[in-house]
Amino acid sequence: MPVPLHTTGKASFDHIYDRDDPREYYARMSELNYRIPELAKPFFEQQIREYRASARGRAPTVLDIGCSYGVNAALLRLGASIDQLAEHYRGASESDRDSLIAEDRARLVGADGYADLRFLGMDAALPALAYAREAGFLHDTVHADLEAAEPTDEQREVLASADIVVSTGCIGYVTEKTLARIATAHPHRRPWMAHFVLRMFDFAPIAEELAALGYRTEQVPGLFEQRRFASADERDQVLDTLADRGIDTAGRESEGWLYAGLHISRPLVGSHEDA
Numbered sequence: 671m672p673v674p675l676h677t678t679g680k681a682s683f684d685h686i687y688d689r690d691d692p693r694e695y696y697a698r699m700s701e702l703n704y705r706i707p708e709l710a711k712p713f714f715e716q717q718i719r720e721y722r723a724s725a726r727g728r729a730p731t732v733l734d735i736g737c738s739y740g741v742n743a744a745l746l747r748l749g750a751s752i753d754q755l756a757e758h759y760r761g762a763s764e765s766d767r768d769s770l771i772a773e774d775r776a777r778l779v780g781a782d783g784y785a786d787l788r789f790l791g792m793d794a795a796l797p798a799l800a801y802a803r804e805a806g807f808l809h810d811t812v813h814a815d816l817e818a819a820e821p822t823d824e825q826r827e828v829l830a831s832a833d834i835v836v837s838t839g840c841i842g843y844v845t846e847k848t849l850a851r852i853a854t855a856h857p858h859r860r861p862w863m864a865h866f867v868l869r870m871f872d873f874a875p876i877a878e879e880l881a882a883l884g885y886r887t888e889q890v891p892g893l894f895e896q897r898r899f900a901s902a903d904e905r906d907q908v909l910d911t912l913a914d915r916g917i918d919t920a921g922r923e924s925e926g927w928l929y930a931g932l933h934i935s936r937p938l939v940g941s942h943e944d945a
Contacts, residue, residue, distance in 0.1 A: 678887075682727065685794075687797070688795070691795055695738065699897065701901060703897055704845060709895065718784070729788075731834070733836070735852070736837055737791030737799070737802060738793055740798075747783060747849065749780045767922040786867075790809065791807075792852075794815050797812040798864075799813055805896045812825045812829060816844070830855040833862065834864070835852055836865070837864075840937045841868070849863070849876055850883065853885070862934075862937070868929070869930065870911045872915070872934045873933050880935050889931055890932040890933075893922065894930050894932065898924055898928075905926065
């Protein structure tokens with residue numbers, strides 16, 4: 671069966687985000703060696719540690735944009751690997767949704783390495799958000815398309831509580847418009863940000879928008895494998911896009927993998943210290 675392409679040129683997986691539970695999601699991502707959340711995990715842990723230190727020990731609230739089934743929160747809170755999560759759901763093929771949720775909530779009891787943190791998720795896929803919240807991976811969620819509209823008052827209140835904003839694959843689907851609306855949700859302070867961005871997407875417009883809001887952005891050295899290409903069409907589209915941007919893909923995307931860079935953005939003023 672052909673893999674449909676998103677307008678960005680990436681393969682579209684919309685159909686697996688609309689399932690009531692994450693079994694098909696993890697099965698498909700496992701086939702593609704999806705690994706960016708696991709590679710991102712130590713960097714997100716570093717952001718949490720540094721935030722605690724700068725906030726005199728206060729535990730931050732973490733917002734994951736494009737969180738799907740709460741993958742980043744699950745990896746952090748359970749101390750698990752992406753392969754372990756995939757294996758867990760693969761072994762639950764006979765369970766119904768309520769049983770899966772009960773199992774996930776039970777796993778969090780006593781295993782939550784970040785029990786003092788709040789984890790928030792934002793996504794356009796309501797079934798994925800609902801599962802992540804009911805399973806306990808996320809404490810609150812925002813179902814919104816901030817490319818199309820401003821957040822509602824209720825959504826803004828949730829977004830304004832975020833101290834650290836992270837993502838591992840949404841940039842390209844969302845632009846500086848979404849990130850600016852999140853950054854300004856609180857009228858007096860700005861959250862820290864850490865975004866893993868595929869090389870096919872230009873982060874410069876986002877960095878410029880954030881700079882206008884008082885941020886400084888730095889790119890962490892190195893590149894990070896996201897997943898294998900889902901089809902020859904996706905590979906060709908991505909390689910063409912990278913060639914148009916003058917990016918050398920030798921030994922990287924040319925070998926069959928999508929690669930991302932990490933961009934860290936922090937406010938020069940207006941952080942938690944000024945709240």
